Amino acid sequence: MRKEYDFSKARKNPYAAKLKRPVTIRLDESSIAYFKEVSEEVGIPYQSLINLYLRDCAAAHRKLNLDWK
Numbered sequence: 001m002r003k004e005y006d007f008s009k010a011r012k013n014p015y016a017a018k019l020k021r022p023v024t025i026r027l028d029e030s031s032i033a034y035f036k037e038v039s040e041e042v043g044i045p046y047q048s049l050i051n052l053y054l055r056d057c058a059a060a061h062r063k064l065n066l067d068w069k
Contacts, residue, residue, distance in 0.1 A: 020051070
């Protein structure tokens, strides 16, 4: 290894904007169990599966219809 490196010609990572950001979210046990079960069937980690589902909902502009009585 060198003692010093020259970063004067370095450039920013072009993919940095596409990286995932860790967040804390509270989900009920049955939802987690459902996605874990589906993830075993399709061979995708359950957190990635949840991310894909949420991304699909956002892309389709799906909104939950809630009626509080």
